[in-house]
Amino acid sequence: MTALILPEPIAAYFVADQQSPEAVVRCFTAQAVVKDEGRSHVGLDAIRSWKLEAASRYTYTSEPFAWVQEDGRQRVTSRVTGNFPGSPVDLQYDFRLERGLIASLEITL
Structure with missing residues (x-):
């Protein structure tokens, strides 16, 4: 099976997501937007709070297995396994990327 090669900002996000909320925040632009579980998180402080909340509620791993580019976005499908x-x-x-960072991220089923 061939290893999935993701664009650097996206690969960095998935690595950071297994490390710490601070590592995740470094992957985003200052005005980035994250949409997850029906809520929007705008800016680095809100993104930090989102990751801190998720880390306090769940332990999980994420394994990306598919990637496509379409209409200016990068869509990654990942198997997420945890205590949820x-x-x-x-x-x-x-993902929407901007100057080597993530400008927006929407997570859906």
């Missing part, structure tokens, strides 16, 4: 209802689940991560 419905685990494991395949989630869609829609």
Whole structure:
């Protein structure tokens, strides 16, 4: 099986997501927007709070297995396994990149 080669900012996000909320924040632009579980998180402080909350509620791993580019976005499908209802689940991560960082991320089923 061929290893999935992701664009650097996206690969960095998935590595950081297994490390710490601070590592995740460094992957985003200052005015980035994250949409997850029906809520929007705008700016680095809000993104930090989002990751801190997720880390306090769940322990999980994420394994990206598919990637496509379409309409200016990068869509990654990842198998997420952890201590949350419905685990494991395949989630869609829609990224928009800007100057080597993530400008927006929407996570959906």
